[in-house]
Amino acid sequence: MLLEVQNLKVYFYTRRGVVRAVDDVNLNLDKGEIVGLAGESGSGKSTIGYAIMRLVPNPGKIEGGKMLFKGENILDLDEDTFRRNYRWKKISMVFQGSMSGFTPVFKIKDQIVEVLKIHGWNGDYDERVKELFKMVNLDPSLAEKYPHELSGGQKQRAFIAMALALNPEVLIADEPTTALDVVVQEYILNLLKQLRKDLNLSIIFITHDLALLSEISDRNYILYAGKIMESGPSEIIFKKPRHPYTSLLIESIATLDKDIIKGISGFMPDLSTPPKGCRFNTRCPFAKDVCFNEEPEFKKFSDGDEVACWLY
Amino acid sequence: MKNPNLKNSQMVTRLPVGSTEDYRVRVRNLKVYFATGGRIFGKKHLTKALDGVTLTIKKREIMGVVGESGSGKTTLGRVTLGLQKPTEGEVYIKTDNEEINVVKSKVKVVGRYAQMIYQDPYSSIDPIMRVYDVLAMPLKYRKEENIEEKIKEAMNLVELPLELLENRVYQLSGGQRQRLSIARAIIVDPEYVVADEPTTMLDASLKGEILKIIKDAREKKGISFMLITHELPIAKIISDKITVLYLGKVVEIGRASDVIKKPLHPYTQSLIEAYPKIDPSLRDKPKEIKIKIDVVRPEKGCVFYPRCPFAHDRCKEKEPELKEIDQDHYVACWLY
Numbered sequence: 001m002l003l004e005v006q007n008l009k010v011y012f013y014t015r016r017g018v019v020r021a022v023d024d025v026n027l028n029l030d031k032g033e034i035v036g037l038a039g040e041s042g043s044g045k046s047t048i049g050y051a052i053m054r055l056v057p058n059p060g061k062i063e064g065g066k067m068l069f070k071g072e073n074i075l076d077l078d079e080d081t082f083r084r085n086y087r088w089k090k091i092s093m094v095f096q097g098s099m100s101g102f103t104p105v106f107k108i109k110d111q112i113v114e115v116l117k118i119h120g121w122n123g124d125y126d127e128r129v130k131e132l133f134k135m136v137n138l139d140p141s142l143a144e145k146y147p148h149e150l151s152g153g154q155k156q157r158a159f160i161a162m163a164l165a166l167n168p169e170v171l172i173a174d175e176p177t178t179a180l181d182v183v184v185q186e187y188i189l190n191l192l193k194q195l196r197k198d199l200n201l202s203i204i205f206i207t208h209d210l211a212l213l214s215e216i217s218d219r220n221y222i223l224y225a226g227k228i229m230e231s232g233p234s235e236i237i238f239k240k241p242r243h244p245y246t247s248l249l250i251e252s253i254a255t256l257d258k259d260i261i262k263g264i265s266g267f268m269p270d271l272s273t274p275p276k277g278c279r280f281n282t283r284c285p286f287a288k289d290v291c292f293n294e295e296p297e298f299k300k301f302s303d304g305d306e307v308a309c310w311l312y
Numbered sequence: 313m314k315n316p317n318l319k320n321s322q323m324v325t326r327l328p329v330g331s332t333e334d335y336r337v338r339v340r341n342l343k344v345y346f347a348t349g350g351r352i353f354g355k356k357h358l359t360k361a362l363d364g365v366t367l368t369i370k371k372r373e374i375m376g377v378v379g380e381s382g383s384g385k386t387t388l389g390r391v392t393l394g395l396q397k398p399t400e401g402e403v404y405i406k407t408d409n410e411e412i413n414v415v416k417s418k419v420k421v422v423g424r425y426a427q428m429i430y431q432d433p434y435s436s437i438d439p440i441m442r443v444y445d446v447l448a449m450p451l452k453y454r455k456e457e458n459i460e461e462k463i464k465e466a467m468n469l470v471e472l473p474l475e476l477l478e479n480r481v482y483q484l485s486g487g488q489r490q491r492l493s494i495a496r497a498i499i500v501d502p503e504y505v506v507a508d509e510p511t512t513m514l515d516a517s518l519k520g521e522i523l524k525i526i527k528d529a530r531e532k533k534g535i536s537f538m539l540i541t542h543e544l545p546i547a548k549i550i551s552d553k554i555t556v557l558y559l560g561k562v563v564e565i566g567r568a569s570d571v572i573k574k575p576l577h578p579y580t581q582s583l584i585e586a587y588p589k590i591d592p593s594l595r596d597k598p599k600e601i602k603i604k605i606d607v608v609r610p611e612k613g614c615v616f617y618p619r620c621p622f623a624h625d626r627c628k629e630k631e632p633e634l635k636e637i638d639q640d641h642y643v644a645c646w647l648y
Contacts (some may be wrong), residue, residue: 034595040515040516040517041486041515151606151607152381153605153606154606181380181381181542182380182542182544182583182586182587182588183380183582183583183586183601183603183605184605185586185588186586186588186599186601187601187605189599190598190599190601193595193596193597193598194598208515208516209588210516210590211588211589211590212588214588214589214590214591214592214594214595215588215589215591215592215594215595215599216594216595217592217595218595234592234595235592238590238591238592239592248517249516249517250590252516252517252519252520253516253590254516254519254543254545254546254549255545255587255588255589255590256544256545256548256572256584256587256589257589258545258549259548259549260520260549261519261520261523261545261549262520263517263518263519263520263521264517264518265521267485267487267488267518
C-alpha cells in the first residue's frame with residue numbers, strides 16, 4: 001500500500017465550538033490507483049485532502065490518526081522535513097479553483113521554474129517545463145504567457161503540470177474540473193487517465209459529482225458529515241450500493257438518462273453537535289432505534305464493499 | 313401619491329381582449345455588445361454577448377436556456393427583465409391585457425410582471441433580515457392587501473415550515489434560502505420569472521426538490537419561466553423547451569425531449585455526448601471528444617465552425633440561419 005490514512009481526525013476550533021469535520025476516517029491508496037473521495041459540501045472531503053498535504057487551514061487541527069506513506073508515518077515528521085521530502089515531491093495537489101492559483105503578474109513558466117528551484121531540482125529548467133507541458137497536452141509556447149492569456153481549461157492543465165513538476169507519486173485532485181465546461185471537463189478527465197497510465201500515478205479524486213467520478217475511479221469513499229459511510233470498487237458503489245446514503249445520492253445525481261431526480265430531505269447536521277449514533281440518522285428513510293443510539297461499525301463484504309450501516 | 317400604473321403608461325400597448333397570441337415573452341433580434349479594453353491597456357473591441365437572439369416563451373411554459381460559460385445565457389435573462397439594456401432588438405412581456413415594452417420601460421415597471429431567482433442563495437438575500445420581512449417587503453412596496461395570507465401561501469408552495477417566519481435568514485440552510493428566494497420571486501404573482509442557475513450552488517440531494525418547487529409554481533400560478541443552466545439534465549427534467557446558446561447565438565431550439573434525444577446541431581450533440589453519466593466501465597478508456605475544446609470566435613461564418621468536426625467551406629463564409637427541421641425543432645447549421 002502506498003498511502004494509508006488511519007483514524008484521521010481533523011477538528012476545527014471555532015467560536016461556536018469544536019467542529020468535527022473529519023472524524024475517524026480510514027483511507028488507502030495503491031500505486032497507480034485512482035480513488036474517489038465523494039460527498040456533499042461540508043462532508044469533509046477537501047479537508048482530508050488538505051490533511052494529507054498537512055495544510056489544514058486555521059482554525060483546523062489534525063487531532064489524531066496516522067498517515068503512512070510507504071509505511072512511514074508522515075504525521076510524525078517535523079514540518080521542515082515534511083516540506084523538504086514529501087510536500088509536492090511525493091504528494092502534490094491540484095486545488096479547487098486552482099485555475100486562479102497562478103499569480104497574474106508572472107509568466108506561467110517562471111512560476112513553475114520557481115517550484116523547481118525551491119525544491120532543489122537539478123537540470124535544465126526550460127526543458128523540464130517543455131516536458132511537463134507536453135505531458136498535459138499543452139503547446140509549450142503557452143508557458144511564456146501570463147495566466148490571463150490562457151483559457152480556463154489551459155490554466156487547469158498548466159496547474160496540473162506544475163503539480164507534476166517534481167514527479168510526485170500521489171496527486172490529490174480536489175474538484176479539478178468543477179468550474180469548467182463539460183467538454184473541457186471530459187478532456188481533463190481523459191488527461192488524468194492518461195497520466196495514471198504513463199506515470200503510474202496514484203490519484204485521489206475529490207468531487208461532489210458522482211457521475212463524473214464514476215467515469216474515472218477504481219475505488220471510492222463516500223463521505224457524509226465527516227464520516228465514511230461506504231467504500232468499495234466502482235462497480236459496486238455506482239451500480240449496487242449498499243448504504244442508503246450512497247444509493248439516495250446516486251439517485252439524486254442529474255444525468256441525461258433520468259426524467260426525474262429524487263432528493264434527500266433534510267440537511268446535514270451541525271458538526272459541532274453531531275447526532276448520536278449514525279450521522280445520517282436524521283435523513284435516513286430506514287433509520288431505526290439502534291441508529292439513534294449506537295454508531296454502526298464497518299461491515300466487509302466479499303466483493304470489496306465496506307458499509308457502516310445497521311441494515312447489514 | 314405615486315401611481316406607477318400611470319407613469320410610463322405610454323410604454324404599455326393595450327391588446328384586444330381575447331387575443332389569440334399566447335406568448336408571454338417575445339425576444340426579437342436581440343444584440344448586446346460590450347466594449348472591452350481601450351482606455352489604458354490594448355485596443356478597444358466589441359464583445360458580442362448576444363448576437364441576434366430571437367425566441368418566444370409561451371404562457372405557463374418553462375424555457376430552458378443552456379450553454380457553456382460565455383454563451384450569453386445570463387445576459388439574455390437580464391435583458392428580458394430590463395436589467396440590461398440591449399444594443400439592439402426588442403423584448404416584450406405580455407400579460408392578459410397589456411403588452412410591456414421591456415427595453416423602453418423602467419425596471420420598476422417590468423418588476424411588476426417579472427422577477428428573478430439568483431444562483432447564490434447566500435448573497436442574494438440580506439442575511440440579517442427576518443424571513444417574514446423578506447416576503448412582506450415586496451408586498452408592502454406594492455401596497456398589497458392580505459399580506460399574511462399571501463406569505464402563508466408562498467411558504468406552503470416552497471414547502472418551508474411557517475415556524476421559520478420569525479427566524480433570521482442567516483439561520484437557514486442553503487436549500488432553505490433558495491426556497492425563500494423562490495418564494496420572494498413568486499409572492500408578487502409575476503407572469504414571468506427568470507431562474508438563473510437556481511440549483512448550481514446546491515448539493516445534489518437538494519436539486520430535485522428545488523426543481524419540483526419551480527414546477528409547482530408553474531402549475532399553481534401559471535408562471536412562465538426562463539431557466540438558465542449549464543446542467544443539461546436539469547434543463548431536460550424541468551423544461552418544456554430548450555434553447556442552446558453558443559457565443560451569443562441560438563444554435564438550436566426545440567422541445568426539451570427532442571433537443572436531448574435527437575440533437576441536431578454538432579455542438580448540442582457534443583455537449584450531450586460529453587455529459588458525465590454513471591458508467592464505471594469508462595474508467596480505463598478515454599472518452600471520445602469530437603470537437604475542439606478551445607473556444608475561438610471567428611470573424612465571419614458560423615460561430616461554431618472553428619470547433620466543428622463537420623466544418624466545410626460554406627461554414628467559414630456564411631452564417632447559417634435558424635431553420636425548422638422537425639415540428640418546433642429549429643437548428644442553425646449548414647448540415648441541414
